[in-house]
Amino acid sequence: MKRKFARKLFNTKKIYDLNKTDDLFVKAMRENAIYHYENCSEYKQILDNANFNPYMVSTMEDIVNLPFLPTLYYKHHELFSKPLWRMPVKATSSGTSSGLKSKVAMSIGDLWRGFKMIKKVFSYHKLWSIRPVTYLIFGYQPTRHSQKAIMKTAHGFTYIAPAKKRVYAIRWTKNGYQVDLELMKQELIKASKKKTPIRTIGFPAYTYFLLKEMDAEGIYLKMPKGSKITVGGGWKQFYAEKVDKNEFYHLVRKVLGIEEKDCVEFFGAVEHPILYTDCKYHHFHVPVYARVIIRDPETFRPVKNGKMGLINLMTPMIEGTPLLSVMTDDLGVLHDGCECGESSPWLEIIGRVGIKDITTCAQGADELLKG
Numbered sequence: 150m151k152r153k154f155a156r157k158l159f160n161t162k163k164i165y166d167l168n169k170t171d172d173l174f175v176k177a178m179r180e181n182a183i184y185h186y187e188n189c190s191e192y193k194q195i196l197d198n199a200n201f202n203p204y205m206v207s208t209m210e211d212i213v214n215l216p217f218l219p220t221l222y223y224k225h226h227e228l229f230s231k232p233l234w235r236m237p238v239k240a241t242s243s244g245t246s247s248g249l250k251s252k253v254a255m256s257i258g259d260l261w262r263g264f265k266m267i268k269k270v271f272s273y274h275k276l277w278s279i280r281p282v283t284y285l286i287f288g289y290q291p292t293r294h295s296q297k298a299i300m301k302t303a304h305g306f307t308y309i310a311p312a313k314k315r316v317y318a319i320r321w322t323k324n325g326y327q328v329d330l331e332l333m334k335q336e337l338i339k340a341s342k343k344k345t346p347i348r349t350i351g352f353p354a355y356t357y358f359l360l361k362e363m364d365a366e367g368i369y370l371k372m373p374k375g376s377k378i379t380v381g382g383g384w385k386q387f388y389a390e391k392v393d394k395n396e397f398y399h400l401v402r403k404v405l406g407i408e409e410k411d412c413v414e415f416f417g418a419v420e421h422p423i424l425y426t427d428c429k430y431h432h433f434h435v436p437v438y439a440r441v442i443i444r445d446p447e448t449f450r451p452v453k454n455g456k457m458g459l460i461n462l463m464t465p466m467i468e469g470t471p472l473l474s475v476m477t478d479d480l481g482v483l484h485d486g487c488e489c490g491e492s493s494p495w496l497e498i499i500g501r502v503g504i505k506d507i508t509t510c511a512q513g514a515d516e517l518l519k520g
């Protein structure tokens with residue numbers, strides 16, 4: 150089946166013009182809902198049980214009423230709408246203490262849409278560079294031992310600008326993954342004496358931890374012009390932040406000599422593989438590829454912008470797994486207006502609702518640090 154409307158949506162030039170794309174978004178969601186309804190029996194059952202007819206979707210209100218699936222559901226069920234052998238990517242989320250992981254599959258078409266999205270988002274935020282850079286990755290070295298999506302993402306990011314060198318903070322050894330921040334420190338010192346700009350990628354917690362240590366040791370560097378700090382690599386880190394963002398940017402300036410405008414933050418999730426990038430005020434505006442609904446935790450009715458509720462993420466991007474409408478267990482607020490001038494609302498992630506036993510990816514990283 151040709152994904153006509155999804156293709157149009159992912160070809161949209163103005164990536165934050167939500168108003169102009171509402172109609173297209175609804176059509177692409179309808180197309181995607183019908184696709185999964187016809188190709189995934191479990192999804193069909195969910196819609197049938199809810200008495201929801203995907204062929205009737207025609208307005209944004211219908212999209213609001215489309216049954217959502219909680220992220221937890223993908224940890225217990227494998228939902229695929231295409232034979233697995235036809236899908237090049239099977240990603241798993243970073244998992245929980247109970248070992249549960251979401252399994253999501255992506256088709257070639259999904260990857261193609263993802264590629265177009267990344268290309269447009271990075272162009273818009275001026276992140277492409279033809280100048281080779283040294284990548285310092287505060288994350289896992291890719292190995293055949295793991296298929297964490299976060300690792301694939303971090304590795305993928307190192308193609309934004311040509312890589313002169315890639316250094317990983319969490320390396321595979323005979324004892325499993327080990328964190329080596331000392332190596333990162335030495336590489337930063339080396340890089341500061343050269344002309345090649347650096348890009349850091351990955352867990353904010355590690356980056357912050359290392360910068361704190363360097364500050365305590367009185368190591369102050371000036372990174373080559375064109376250097377950037379990018380943090381991200383997963384949805385989970387962003388609300389579990391123990392770090393005040395301003396303090397983080399202050400440390401980056403003090404220790405590495407990199408300005409706040411050259412600090413970029415991303416988020417995305419296995420269950421919602423959309424690339425959110427912060428504006429210069431560090432707000433995550435919703436791009437045309439997605440819509441965010443904040444819902445009342447008791448009634449699940451949408452709340453007004455500015456009010457807190459559960460974050461429901463929507464996108465018609467994926468045909469491998471029905472990810473059209475995913476309900477997270479995170480609280481957030483959708484805000485209107487930003488000094489950057491972008492008309493699209495921005496999402497503030499407040500935190501997790503009451504589920505204590507879930508060890509997030511960031512907490513897992515914390516434990517590695519302690520060990």
Ligand SMILES: [Zn+2]
Pocket residue numbers: 428429430431432434487488489490491495
């Ligand atoms: Zn903004």
